[in-house]
Amino acid sequence: MGNEFKEGTLDLANFIMADLKFTVGDNLLKCVQCGMCTSTCPGAQHSNYNPRDMIEKILKGETSIIDDEDLWYCFYCYTCHSTCPVGNSPCQANQVLRQIKISRGEADAHLRPFLGFGYSFLNNGIGGIPSNFFPEMREDIGEDWWNFKCDLDDIRENLGLGPVIPPKETIDEVSTILKQAGFEKRLEEVKRIKDNEKVEKSTE
Known part of the structure; x- marks a missing residue:
């Protein structure tokens, strides 16, 4: 986000519409x-998240919606985006609200589970499922998935495809861009908070 949201300087609806993440003007x-949006939202079916209510509060300028924990139950499935009769996008508005919390450093608890994805992107040059998720996925999906995962490079080679992981020069280029953008620094900040909490719990 180019600008940090500051209450009293720009109303919330205009701030959201000016954000690059919000594409429907x-x-x-x-x-x-x-x-x-709410009737088709899978998050709303299994939690108190209510995209209709979220949009209403945005339009009323109720900045308390930024601190609503239910915002984090949005899956970004874009069902609301595709079904809205006036072309609104509650999920994109949600992304901007979350980013406000993230920019304030108030959303680390929600970001920690995704640290592995961030480091995978930084170290491998592509997005992917981190290896720490593999044991649970193997148990949930089964051995066929695990065998496929283990043999993926051979399977791709037989199909005439290159490896999943890009060449080293590409990884280095992506990693450099991410570091220059502050991505690695942000990952380290979240990781440090997570590690400190582990130490605090172990000393209780």
Whole structure:
């Protein structure tokens, strides 16, 4: 996000519409509160997350919505985006609200589970499932998936495809860009907080 949200300087709806993550412009202002987004939202079916209510509070300028923990139950499946009759995008508005929390350093607890994804991107040059998830996935999905995973490079070679992991020069280039953008620094900040909490728990 280019600018940090500061209450009293720019109203919340305009801030969201000006953000690059929000691609539907002033369609945010066209919300008719029909509830289509909430009725089709998988997150709303299994939690108290309510995208219709979120948009209503944004349009009313209720900045308390930024601190609503239910925002983190959005899956970013974009169902609301595709079903809204006026072309609004509650999921993109949600992304901007979350980013405000992240920029303030107030969302580390929600970011920690994704540290592995961040380091995988930094070290391998591509997004992917971190290896620490493999044991649980092997148990949930089964041995066929695990065998496929282990033999993936051979399978790709037989199909005439290159390896999944890009060449070293590509990895180095991506890693350099991410480091220059502050990505590695942010990962280290979240990891440090996580490690400190582990130490505190072990001394209790």
